[in-house]
Amino acid sequence: MKKKIAVFSDVHGNLTALQAMYQDSLDQGVDEYWFVGDLLMPGPSVNEIWALVQKMAPTVMVRGNWDDLVVVSARGQMDMEKPSHVYFGRLAQYVAEHAAPGLVDTLASWPLRVTRQVGSLNFGISHNLPDLNMGQALFPTNDSANFDQLFTPPAGQPDIDVAIYAHVHHDLFRYGTDERIILNPGAVGEPFNHWPALQNDLRAHYLILEVDDLGMAVTSFRHVAYDREREKVLADKTDLPYRGLYQKMMDTGLAYTHDDDLLRKYNDRYHYIAEYERFKENLNK
Template sequence: MKKKIAVFSDVHGNSSALQAMYKDSIAQGVDEYWFVGDLLMPGPSVNAIWDLVKTMAPTVIVRGNWDDLVVVGTRGQMDMAKPSHVYFGRLAQYVAEHAAPGMVDELAAWPLQVTRQVGPLHFGISHNLPDLNMGQDLFPTNDSANFDQLFVTKPGQPPIDVAIYAHVHHDLLRYGTDERIVLNPGAIGEPFNHWPTLQRDLRAHYLILELDDQGMASTNFRHVAYDRDREKALAAASDLPYQELYQKMMDTGFAYTHDDELLQDYNDRYQYVAEYERFKKNLNK
Protein backbone atom coordinates (compact mmCIF):
# COMPACT_ATOMS: atom_id res chain seq x y z
CA MET A 1 0.00 0.00 0.00
CA LYS A 2 1.21 3.46 -0.94
CA LYS A 3 -0.82 6.62 -0.60
CA LYS A 4 -0.13 10.36 -0.80
CA ILE A 5 -2.33 12.58 1.33
CA ALA A 6 -2.33 16.36 1.08
CA VAL A 7 -3.03 17.93 4.46
CA PHE A 8 -4.05 21.60 4.34
CA SER A 9 -5.68 24.21 6.53
CA ASP A 10 -6.27 27.90 7.21
CA VAL A 11 -7.32 29.01 3.74
CA HIS A 12 -9.00 32.11 5.21
CA GLY A 13 -10.81 33.15 2.06
CA ASN A 14 -7.70 33.19 -0.15
CA SER A 15 -8.71 31.40 -3.36
CA SER A 16 -5.49 32.28 -5.19
CA ALA A 17 -3.41 30.43 -2.61
CA LEU A 18 -5.78 27.44 -2.54
CA GLN A 19 -5.78 27.14 -6.33
CA ALA A 20 -1.97 27.16 -6.37
CA MET A 21 -1.84 24.49 -3.67
CA TYR A 22 -4.35 22.31 -5.54
CA LYS A 23 -2.40 22.60 -8.81
CA ASP A 24 0.81 21.67 -7.00
CA SER A 25 -0.85 18.70 -5.28
CA ILE A 26 -1.97 17.31 -8.63
CA ALA A 27 1.58 17.63 -9.96
CA GLN A 28 2.81 15.74 -6.88
CA GLY A 29 0.41 12.86 -7.52
CA VAL A 30 -1.73 13.26 -4.41
CA ASP A 31 -4.39 10.59 -3.89
CA GLU A 32 -6.43 12.14 -1.09
CA TYR A 33 -7.01 15.38 0.83
CA TRP A 34 -7.45 16.13 4.53
CA PHE A 35 -8.71 19.60 5.50
CA VAL A 36 -7.94 20.79 9.03
CA GLY A 37 -10.21 23.82 9.35
CA ASP A 38 -10.60 27.60 8.82
CA LEU A 39 -11.92 27.91 5.27
CA LEU A 40 -13.29 31.45 4.93
CA MET A 41 -12.65 35.04 6.10
CA PRO A 42 -11.04 37.54 5.95
CA GLY A 43 -10.39 37.03 2.22
CA PRO A 44 -12.85 37.85 -0.55
CA SER A 45 -13.60 34.40 -1.96
CA VAL A 46 -16.56 32.33 -0.79
CA ASN A 47 -18.15 30.18 -3.50
CA ALA A 48 -14.95 29.83 -5.53
CA ILE A 49 -13.27 28.25 -2.51
CA TRP A 50 -16.30 26.12 -1.68
CA ASP A 51 -16.46 24.78 -5.23
CA LEU A 52 -12.74 23.98 -5.25
CA VAL A 53 -12.96 22.12 -1.94
CA LYS A 54 -15.89 20.14 -3.34
CA THR A 55 -13.69 19.24 -6.31
CA MET A 56 -10.91 18.13 -3.97
CA ALA A 57 -13.46 16.07 -1.98
CA PRO A 58 -11.50 15.78 1.28
CA THR A 59 -11.97 12.47 3.07
CA VAL A 60 -11.25 14.24 6.37
CA ILE A 61 -12.67 17.64 7.36
CA VAL A 62 -12.62 19.22 10.81
CA ARG A 63 -14.11 22.51 11.98
CA GLY A 64 -11.84 25.40 12.90
CA ASN A 65 -12.49 28.39 15.13
CA TRP A 66 -13.02 30.70 12.13
CA ASP A 67 -15.52 28.20 10.75
CA ASP A 68 -17.41 28.64 14.02
CA LEU A 69 -17.17 32.42 13.62
CA VAL A 70 -18.69 32.11 10.14
CA VAL A 71 -21.60 30.07 11.53
CA VAL A 72 -22.27 32.37 14.49
CA GLY A 73 -21.89 35.53 12.43
CA THR A 74 -24.01 34.46 9.46
CA ARG A 75 -26.80 33.45 11.82
CA GLY A 76 -26.81 36.92 13.37
CA GLN A 77 -25.53 35.71 16.73
CA MET A 78 -22.26 37.68 16.96
CA ASP A 79 -22.14 40.12 19.85
CA MET A 80 -20.63 43.56 19.27
CA ALA A 81 -18.77 43.78 22.59
CA LYS A 82 -15.28 44.17 21.11
CA PRO A 83 -13.88 45.68 17.90
CA SER A 84 -12.70 42.21 16.86
CA HIS A 85 -16.22 40.83 17.33
CA VAL A 86 -17.52 43.53 14.97
CA TYR A 87 -14.81 42.48 12.55
CA PHE A 88 -15.89 38.84 12.69
CA GLY A 89 -19.56 39.71 12.44
CA ARG A 90 -19.24 42.04 9.48
CA LEU A 91 -17.03 39.58 7.61
CA ALA A 92 -19.54 36.81 8.32
CA GLN A 93 -22.30 39.06 6.99
CA TYR A 94 -20.29 39.27 3.76
CA VAL A 95 -20.15 35.44 3.66
CA ALA A 96 -23.90 35.23 4.25
CA GLU A 97 -24.54 37.62 1.38
CA HIS A 98 -22.45 35.55 -1.05
CA ALA A 99 -22.63 31.92 0.10
CA ALA A 100 -24.41 29.26 -1.92
CA PRO A 101 -27.52 27.79 -0.23
CA GLY A 102 -26.73 25.21 2.42
CA MET A 103 -23.04 26.07 2.68
CA VAL A 104 -23.09 27.43 6.22
CA ASP A 105 -25.25 24.59 7.54
CA GLU A 106 -22.86 22.05 6.06
CA LEU A 107 -19.89 23.84 7.54
CA ALA A 108 -21.60 23.94 10.96
CA ALA A 109 -21.94 20.14 10.89
CA TRP A 110 -18.20 19.51 10.52
CA PRO A 111 -16.76 17.64 13.53
CA LEU A 112 -14.10 19.02 15.87
CA GLN A 113 -11.96 15.89 15.65
CA VAL A 114 -11.61 12.88 13.35
CA THR A 115 -9.52 9.72 13.70
CA ARG A 116 -8.29 7.74 10.71
CA GLN A 117 -6.23 4.60 10.28
CA VAL A 118 -3.95 4.42 7.26
CA GLY A 119 -1.73 1.36 7.12
CA PRO A 120 -0.41 0.68 10.62
CA LEU A 121 -0.86 4.25 11.84
CA HIS A 122 -3.78 5.83 13.68
CA PHE A 123 -4.09 9.58 13.08
CA GLY A 124 -5.94 12.05 15.27
CA ILE A 125 -6.92 15.18 13.34
CA SER A 126 -8.26 18.37 14.92
CA HIS A 127 -7.94 22.08 14.23
CA ASN A 128 -6.49 22.69 17.68
CA LEU A 129 -7.27 20.54 20.72
CA PRO A 130 -9.60 17.60 20.08
CA ASP A 131 -12.47 19.31 21.92
CA LEU A 132 -11.47 22.98 21.60
CA ASN A 133 -10.65 24.61 18.27
CA MET A 134 -9.30 27.87 19.72
CA GLY A 135 -6.63 29.06 22.16
CA GLN A 136 -2.84 29.01 22.32
CA ASP A 137 -2.11 25.75 24.15
CA LEU A 138 -0.40 24.39 21.04
CA PHE A 139 1.72 27.35 20.00
CA PRO A 140 4.83 25.78 18.42
CA THR A 141 7.26 26.82 21.16
CA ASN A 142 5.16 25.49 24.06
CA ASP A 143 6.21 22.52 26.20
CA SER A 144 5.82 19.01 24.84
CA ALA A 145 3.40 18.20 27.65
CA ASN A 146 0.88 20.60 26.08
CA PHE A 147 0.92 18.52 22.91
CA ASP A 148 0.15 15.33 24.83
CA GLN A 149 -3.46 16.61 24.92
CA LEU A 150 -3.69 15.68 21.23
CA PHE A 151 -3.28 12.00 22.07
CA VAL A 152 -6.13 11.66 24.56
CA THR A 153 -8.65 9.05 23.37
CA LYS A 154 -12.02 7.84 24.54
CA PRO A 155 -12.41 4.38 26.13
CA GLY A 156 -12.28 1.64 23.54
CA GLN A 157 -10.48 3.72 20.92
CA PRO A 158 -7.02 2.63 19.69
CA PRO A 159 -4.12 4.88 20.70
CA ILE A 160 -3.26 7.73 18.34
CA ASP A 161 0.20 7.39 16.79
CA VAL A 162 0.31 10.70 14.90
CA ALA A 163 -1.58 13.87 15.80
CA ILE A 164 -2.32 16.52 13.17
CA TYR A 165 -3.51 20.01 14.07
CA ALA A 166 -3.51 23.47 12.46
CA HIS A 167 -4.62 26.81 13.97
CA VAL A 168 -1.19 28.36 14.72
CA HIS A 169 -0.22 28.93 11.05
CA HIS A 170 3.22 27.33 11.49
CA ASP A 171 4.27 24.15 9.70
CA LEU A 172 6.01 21.77 12.09
CA LEU A 173 7.01 18.27 13.05
CA ARG A 174 7.62 17.71 16.75
CA TYR A 175 7.00 15.12 19.48
CA GLY A 176 4.88 14.54 22.54
CA THR A 177 6.59 13.50 25.76
CA ASP A 178 6.40 9.81 24.77
CA GLU A 179 7.78 10.60 21.29
CA ARG A 180 4.56 10.21 19.38
CA ILE A 181 4.55 12.52 16.37
CA VAL A 182 2.78 15.87 16.06
CA LEU A 183 2.35 17.48 12.62
CA ASN A 184 1.04 20.84 11.45
CA PRO A 185 0.70 21.60 7.71
CA GLY A 186 1.05 25.37 8.14
CA ALA A 187 -1.40 27.81 6.58
CA ILE A 188 -2.58 28.11 2.99
CA GLY A 189 -3.74 31.72 3.23
CA GLU A 190 -1.93 33.22 6.22
CA PRO A 191 1.44 31.60 7.08
CA PHE A 192 3.08 33.26 10.05
CA ASN A 193 6.36 33.31 11.95
CA HIS A 194 7.62 35.81 14.52
CA TRP A 195 11.16 35.60 13.09
CA PRO A 196 11.29 38.35 10.39
CA THR A 197 13.31 36.44 7.80
CA LEU A 198 11.01 33.42 8.00
CA GLN A 199 7.93 35.66 7.98
CA ARG A 200 8.85 36.78 4.47
CA ASP A 201 7.90 33.34 3.11
CA LEU A 202 4.25 34.05 2.35
CA ARG A 203 3.70 31.18 -0.05
CA ALA A 204 0.84 28.72 0.48
CA HIS A 205 2.05 26.16 3.04
CA TYR A 206 0.73 22.60 3.14
CA LEU A 207 1.92 19.06 3.83
CA ILE A 208 2.04 15.88 1.75
CA LEU A 209 2.22 12.63 3.71
CA GLU A 210 3.39 9.57 1.82
CA LEU A 211 2.17 6.50 3.68
CA ASP A 212 2.97 2.84 3.13
CA ASP A 213 2.68 -0.48 4.95
CA GLN A 214 5.40 0.48 7.42
CA GLY A 215 4.15 3.97 8.27
CA MET A 216 5.23 7.40 7.02
CA ALA A 217 7.57 7.04 4.08
CA SER A 218 7.98 10.80 3.81
CA THR A 219 6.73 14.13 5.14
CA ASN A 220 6.92 16.80 2.48
CA PHE A 221 6.27 20.35 3.68
CA ARG A 222 5.37 22.28 0.53
CA HIS A 223 5.55 26.07 0.08
CA VAL A 224 3.82 27.07 -3.16
CA ALA A 225 4.11 30.51 -4.73
CA TYR A 226 1.00 32.28 -6.02
CA ASP A 227 0.05 35.67 -7.46
CA ARG A 228 -0.58 37.88 -4.44
CA ASP A 229 -1.35 40.86 -6.69
CA ARG A 230 -4.15 38.82 -8.24
CA GLU A 231 -5.52 38.14 -4.77
CA LYS A 232 -5.38 41.84 -3.94
CA ALA A 233 -7.25 42.57 -7.18
CA LEU A 234 -9.98 40.07 -6.24
CA ALA A 235 -10.45 41.93 -2.97
CA ALA A 236 -10.51 45.31 -4.71
CA ALA A 237 -13.17 44.13 -7.15
CA SER A 238 -15.41 42.83 -4.35
CA ASP A 239 -17.56 44.44 -1.68
CA LEU A 240 -15.41 42.83 1.01
CA PRO A 241 -15.38 44.80 4.27
CA TYR A 242 -11.94 45.71 5.66
CA GLN A 243 -10.52 45.10 2.21
CA GLU A 244 -7.71 47.63 2.75
CA LEU A 245 -6.50 45.53 5.69
CA TYR A 246 -6.68 42.36 3.60
CA GLN A 247 -4.65 43.94 0.80
CA LYS A 248 -2.13 45.16 3.35
CA MET A 249 -1.88 41.61 4.71
CA MET A 250 -1.05 40.41 1.20
CA ASP A 251 1.98 42.71 1.33
CA THR A 252 3.13 42.14 4.91
CA GLY A 253 1.74 38.76 5.95
CA PHE A 254 0.48 40.26 9.20
CA ALA A 255 -3.15 39.84 10.24
CA TYR A 256 -4.90 42.63 12.13
CA THR A 257 -7.51 40.54 13.92
CA HIS A 258 -6.54 41.63 17.42
CA ASP A 259 -5.53 45.24 16.73
CA ASP A 260 -8.52 46.74 18.54
CA GLU A 261 -7.50 50.35 17.98
CA LEU A 262 -7.15 49.88 14.23
CA LEU A 263 -10.36 47.86 13.96
CA GLN A 264 -12.27 50.41 15.99
CA ASP A 265 -11.21 53.08 13.52
CA TYR A 266 -12.54 51.02 10.60
CA ASN A 267 -15.71 50.12 12.47
CA ASP A 268 -16.43 53.79 13.17
CA ARG A 269 -15.45 55.01 9.72
CA TYR A 270 -17.63 52.53 7.83
CA GLN A 271 -20.38 52.16 10.46
CA TYR A 272 -19.93 48.40 10.54
CA VAL A 273 -21.84 47.96 13.80
CA ALA A 274 -24.94 49.56 12.31
CA GLU A 275 -24.55 47.47 9.15
CA TYR A 276 -24.40 44.23 11.11
CA GLU A 277 -27.33 45.24 13.30
CA ARG A 278 -29.41 45.88 10.16
CA PHE A 279 -28.34 42.48 8.87
CA LYS A 280 -29.47 40.79 12.10
CA LYS A 281 -32.80 42.61 12.01
CA ASN A 282 -33.42 41.47 8.43
CA LEU A 283 -32.67 37.86 9.41
CA ASN A 284 -35.40 38.02 12.05
CA LYS A 285 -38.11 39.32 9.72
Protein backbone atom coordinates in the same frame (compact mmCIF):
# COMPACT_ATOMS: atom_id res chain seq x y z
CA MET B 1 0.14 -0.17 0.31
CA LYS B 2 1.12 3.38 -0.45
CA LYS B 3 -1.03 6.49 -0.09
CA LYS B 4 -0.12 10.13 -0.67
CA ILE B 5 -2.23 12.57 1.36
CA ALA B 6 -2.32 16.37 1.08
CA VAL B 7 -3.02 17.92 4.49
CA PHE B 8 -4.05 21.59 4.38
CA SER B 9 -5.68 24.20 6.57
CA ASP B 10 -6.21 27.90 7.23
CA VAL B 11 -7.23 29.00 3.75
CA HIS B 12 -8.98 32.06 5.21
CA GLY B 13 -10.76 33.07 2.03
CA ASN B 14 -7.58 33.21 -0.09
CA LEU B 15 -8.61 31.65 -3.40
CA THR B 16 -5.35 32.35 -5.24
CA ALA B 17 -3.31 30.55 -2.59
CA LEU B 18 -5.68 27.57 -2.55
CA GLN B 19 -5.59 27.28 -6.34
CA ALA B 20 -1.78 27.24 -6.28
CA MET B 21 -1.73 24.64 -3.51
CA TYR B 22 -4.22 22.45 -5.37
CA GLN B 23 -2.26 22.57 -8.62
CA ASP B 24 0.93 21.67 -6.76
CA SER B 25 -0.83 18.73 -5.13
CA LEU B 26 -1.90 17.47 -8.56
CA ASP B 27 1.66 17.81 -9.80
CA GLN B 28 2.80 15.75 -6.81
CA GLY B 29 0.32 12.96 -7.53
CA VAL B 30 -1.74 13.25 -4.36
CA ASP B 31 -4.36 10.52 -3.78
CA GLU B 32 -6.40 12.10 -1.00
CA TYR B 33 -7.02 15.40 0.86
CA TRP B 34 -7.46 16.14 4.56
CA PHE B 35 -8.71 19.61 5.53
CA VAL B 36 -7.93 20.78 9.07
CA GLY B 37 -10.16 23.85 9.43
CA ASP B 38 -10.58 27.61 8.83
CA LEU B 39 -11.82 27.86 5.26
CA LEU B 40 -13.24 31.39 4.91
CA MET B 41 -12.64 34.99 6.09
CA PRO B 42 -11.04 37.48 5.96
CA GLY B 43 -10.40 36.94 2.24
CA PRO B 44 -12.94 37.78 -0.48
CA SER B 45 -13.72 34.38 -2.00
CA VAL B 46 -16.58 32.22 -0.80
CA ASN B 47 -18.32 30.09 -3.45
CA GLU B 48 -15.19 29.81 -5.60
CA ILE B 49 -13.32 28.29 -2.67
CA TRP B 50 -16.26 26.06 -1.84
CA ALA B 51 -16.38 24.77 -5.42
CA LEU B 52 -12.66 23.98 -5.38
CA VAL B 53 -12.92 22.16 -2.05
CA GLN B 54 -15.83 20.15 -3.45
CA LYS B 55 -13.60 19.21 -6.37
CA MET B 56 -10.85 18.06 -3.97
CA ALA B 57 -13.46 16.03 -2.05
CA PRO B 58 -11.49 15.81 1.23
CA THR B 59 -12.02 12.59 3.17
CA VAL B 60 -11.33 14.52 6.38
CA MET B 61 -12.87 17.89 7.21
CA VAL B 62 -12.69 19.31 10.73
CA ARG B 63 -14.13 22.56 12.06
CA GLY B 64 -11.78 25.41 12.94
CA ASN B 65 -12.40 28.41 15.17
CA TRP B 66 -12.95 30.70 12.16
CA ASP B 67 -15.47 28.20 10.78
CA ASP B 68 -17.32 28.60 14.09
CA LEU B 69 -17.07 32.38 13.78
CA VAL B 70 -18.63 32.19 10.32
CA VAL B 71 -21.49 30.05 11.60
CA VAL B 72 -22.25 32.02 14.77
CA SER B 73 -21.99 35.42 13.09
CA ALA B 74 -23.85 34.44 9.91
CA ARG B 75 -26.71 33.33 12.15
CA GLY B 76 -26.77 36.78 13.76
CA GLN B 77 -25.38 35.66 17.12
CA MET B 78 -22.18 37.74 17.39
CA ASP B 79 -22.15 40.53 19.97
CA MET B 80 -20.62 43.92 19.22
CA GLU B 81 -18.73 44.31 22.52
CA LYS B 82 -15.21 44.40 21.02
CA PRO B 83 -13.83 45.80 17.76
CA SER B 84 -12.71 42.28 16.83
CA HIS B 85 -16.25 40.98 17.33
CA VAL B 86 -17.51 43.61 14.91
CA TYR B 87 -14.80 42.44 12.50
CA PHE B 88 -15.91 38.82 12.72
CA GLY B 89 -19.58 39.71 12.52
CA ARG B 90 -19.32 41.99 9.51
CA LEU B 91 -17.06 39.55 7.61
CA ALA B 92 -19.47 36.69 8.31
CA GLN B 93 -22.34 38.87 7.11
CA TYR B 94 -20.44 39.16 3.82
CA VAL B 95 -20.08 35.36 3.72
CA ALA B 96 -23.78 34.86 4.46
CA GLU B 97 -24.79 37.32 1.73
CA HIS B 98 -22.60 35.60 -0.88
CA ALA B 99 -22.63 31.91 0.10
CA ALA B 100 -24.42 29.21 -1.82
CA PRO B 101 -27.44 27.73 0.02
CA GLY B 102 -26.40 25.29 2.70
CA LEU B 103 -22.74 26.29 2.87
CA VAL B 104 -22.88 27.77 6.37
CA ASP B 105 -24.88 24.83 7.70
CA THR B 106 -22.30 22.45 6.23
CA LEU B 107 -19.50 24.24 8.07
CA ALA B 108 -21.50 23.88 11.28
CA SER B 109 -21.81 20.12 10.72
CA TRP B 110 -18.08 19.43 10.58
CA PRO B 111 -16.70 17.63 13.66
CA LEU B 112 -14.00 19.04 15.92
CA ARG B 113 -11.96 15.87 15.65
CA VAL B 114 -11.54 12.91 13.29
CA THR B 115 -9.40 9.76 13.52
CA ARG B 116 -8.16 7.87 10.46
CA GLN B 117 -6.30 4.59 10.17
CA VAL B 118 -3.84 4.54 7.26
CA GLY B 119 -1.72 1.43 7.01
CA SER B 120 -0.35 0.66 10.45
CA LEU B 121 -0.81 4.21 11.77
CA ASN B 122 -3.77 5.80 13.53
CA PHE B 123 -3.99 9.55 12.94
CA GLY B 124 -5.83 11.98 15.21
CA ILE B 125 -6.83 15.17 13.36
CA SER B 126 -8.19 18.34 14.95
CA HIS B 127 -7.89 22.05 14.28
CA ASN B 128 -6.46 22.66 17.75
CA LEU B 129 -7.19 20.57 20.84
CA PRO B 130 -9.53 17.63 20.22
CA ASP B 131 -12.40 19.35 22.05
CA LEU B 132 -11.41 23.03 21.69
CA ASN B 133 -10.62 24.65 18.35
CA MET B 134 -9.34 27.95 19.76
CA GLY B 135 -6.65 29.21 22.16
CA GLN B 136 -2.87 29.15 22.34
CA ALA B 137 -2.22 25.89 24.22
CA LEU B 138 -0.49 24.43 21.15
CA PHE B 139 1.63 27.39 20.09
CA PRO B 140 4.76 25.79 18.59
CA THR B 141 7.17 26.87 21.34
CA ASN B 142 5.03 25.53 24.21
CA ASP B 143 6.00 22.57 26.40
CA SER B 144 5.63 19.07 25.03
CA ALA B 145 3.17 18.22 27.81
CA ASN B 146 0.63 20.59 26.21
CA PHE B 147 0.80 18.60 23.01
CA ASP B 148 0.21 15.29 24.77
CA GLN B 149 -3.47 16.34 24.93
CA LEU B 150 -3.67 15.55 21.21
CA PHE B 151 -3.12 11.85 21.89
CA THR B 152 -6.16 11.15 24.06
CA PRO B 153 -8.20 8.76 21.88
CA PRO B 154 -11.98 8.91 21.62
CA ALA B 155 -13.70 6.45 23.94
CA GLY B 156 -13.32 2.87 22.79
CA GLN B 157 -10.90 3.71 19.98
CA PRO B 158 -7.24 2.66 19.60
CA ASP B 159 -4.25 4.76 20.57
CA ILE B 160 -3.29 7.65 18.32
CA ASP B 161 0.16 7.32 16.77
CA VAL B 162 0.37 10.62 14.90
CA ALA B 163 -1.49 13.83 15.81
CA ILE B 164 -2.23 16.49 13.22
CA TYR B 165 -3.46 19.97 14.13
CA ALA B 166 -3.50 23.44 12.51
CA HIS B 167 -4.63 26.78 14.01
CA VAL B 168 -1.21 28.37 14.76
CA HIS B 169 -0.25 28.96 11.09
CA HIS B 170 3.22 27.38 11.56
CA ASP B 171 4.31 24.21 9.79
CA LEU B 172 5.69 21.85 12.41
CA PHE B 173 7.12 18.41 13.12
CA ARG B 174 7.72 17.64 16.79
CA TYR B 175 7.28 14.93 19.40
CA GLY B 176 5.10 14.41 22.45
CA THR B 177 6.68 13.37 25.73
CA ASP B 178 6.46 9.68 24.73
CA GLU B 179 7.91 10.38 21.25
CA ARG B 180 4.69 10.10 19.30
CA ILE B 181 4.66 12.45 16.33
CA ILE B 182 2.84 15.78 16.01
CA LEU B 183 2.44 17.50 12.63
CA ASN B 184 1.07 20.85 11.52
CA PRO B 185 0.70 21.65 7.79
CA GLY B 186 1.03 25.42 8.23
CA ALA B 187 -1.40 27.84 6.61
CA VAL B 188 -2.41 27.99 2.96
CA GLY B 189 -3.71 31.54 3.15
CA GLU B 190 -1.94 33.15 6.11
CA PRO B 191 1.43 31.62 7.08
CA PHE B 192 3.00 33.30 10.08
CA ASN B 193 6.26 33.35 12.01
CA HIS B 194 7.53 35.89 14.55
CA TRP B 195 11.07 35.59 13.16
CA PRO B 196 11.30 38.24 10.39
CA ALA B 197 13.41 36.24 7.92
CA LEU B 198 10.95 33.33 8.15
CA GLN B 199 7.91 35.61 8.05
CA ASN B 200 9.05 36.71 4.60
CA ASP B 201 8.00 33.32 3.22
CA LEU B 202 4.36 34.07 2.43
CA ARG B 203 3.83 31.21 0.00
CA ALA B 204 0.93 28.79 0.45
CA HIS B 205 2.03 26.22 3.04
CA TYR B 206 0.69 22.66 3.21
CA LEU B 207 1.88 19.13 3.94
CA ILE B 208 2.13 15.95 1.88
CA LEU B 209 2.25 12.65 3.77
CA GLU B 210 3.19 9.46 1.98
CA VAL B 211 2.20 6.46 4.07
CA ASP B 212 3.23 2.89 3.27
CA ASP B 213 3.10 -0.43 5.11
CA LEU B 214 5.91 0.58 7.49
CA GLY B 215 4.67 4.07 8.36
CA MET B 216 5.37 7.58 7.07
CA ALA B 217 7.73 7.11 4.13
CA VAL B 218 7.74 10.80 3.17
CA THR B 219 6.85 13.95 5.11
CA SER B 220 7.04 16.91 2.76
CA PHE B 221 6.28 20.47 3.85
CA ARG B 222 5.37 22.30 0.65
CA HIS B 223 5.62 26.10 0.19
CA VAL B 224 3.95 27.08 -3.08
CA ALA B 225 4.36 30.50 -4.67
CA TYR B 226 1.27 32.34 -5.87
CA ASP B 227 0.38 35.79 -7.23
CA ARG B 228 -0.45 37.91 -4.19
CA GLU B 229 -1.12 40.93 -6.41
CA ARG B 230 -3.81 38.90 -8.18
CA GLU B 231 -5.39 38.13 -4.81
CA LYS B 232 -5.45 41.86 -4.01
CA VAL B 233 -7.19 42.54 -7.32
CA LEU B 234 -9.78 39.84 -6.56
CA ALA B 235 -10.54 41.59 -3.28
CA ASP B 236 -10.82 44.95 -5.01
CA LYS B 237 -13.55 43.63 -7.29
CA THR B 238 -15.80 42.73 -4.36
CA ASP B 239 -17.69 44.50 -1.60
CA LEU B 240 -15.53 42.75 1.02
CA PRO B 241 -15.53 44.60 4.37
CA TYR B 242 -12.06 45.60 5.62
CA ARG B 243 -10.83 45.21 2.06
CA GLY B 244 -7.93 47.56 2.63
CA LEU B 245 -6.76 45.52 5.62
CA TYR B 246 -6.87 42.31 3.61
CA GLN B 247 -4.85 43.88 0.81
CA LYS B 248 -2.37 45.16 3.38
CA MET B 249 -2.07 41.63 4.74
CA MET B 250 -1.14 40.44 1.26
CA ASP B 251 1.86 42.79 1.44
CA THR B 252 2.94 42.20 5.05
CA GLY B 253 1.67 38.72 5.90
CA LEU B 254 0.43 40.16 9.19
CA ALA B 255 -3.10 39.71 10.54
CA TYR B 256 -4.89 42.63 12.16
CA THR B 257 -7.58 40.64 13.95
CA HIS B 258 -6.76 41.94 17.42
CA ASP B 259 -5.57 45.45 16.58
CA ASP B 260 -8.48 47.12 18.35
CA ASP B 261 -7.48 50.69 17.54
CA LEU B 262 -7.15 49.98 13.84
CA LEU B 263 -10.37 47.96 13.68
CA ARG B 264 -12.27 50.64 15.60
CA LYS B 265 -11.28 53.20 12.94
CA TYR B 266 -12.63 50.93 10.18
CA ASN B 267 -15.78 50.16 12.16
CA ASP B 268 -16.52 53.84 12.74
CA ARG B 269 -15.62 54.98 9.23
CA TYR B 270 -17.73 52.38 7.42
CA HIS B 271 -20.52 52.06 10.02
CA TYR B 272 -19.95 48.32 10.33
CA ILE B 273 -21.77 48.01 13.67
CA ALA B 274 -24.95 49.48 12.21
CA GLU B 275 -24.65 47.28 9.11
CA TYR B 276 -24.35 44.12 11.16
CA GLU B 277 -27.19 45.14 13.45
CA ARG B 278 -29.44 45.67 10.41
CA PHE B 279 -28.35 42.25 9.12
CA LYS B 280 -29.38 40.64 12.44
CA GLU B 281 -32.73 42.43 12.38
CA ASN B 282 -33.44 41.17 8.87
CA LEU B 283 -32.63 37.61 9.93
CA ASN B 284 -35.30 37.85 12.63
CA LYS B 285 -38.06 39.13 10.36
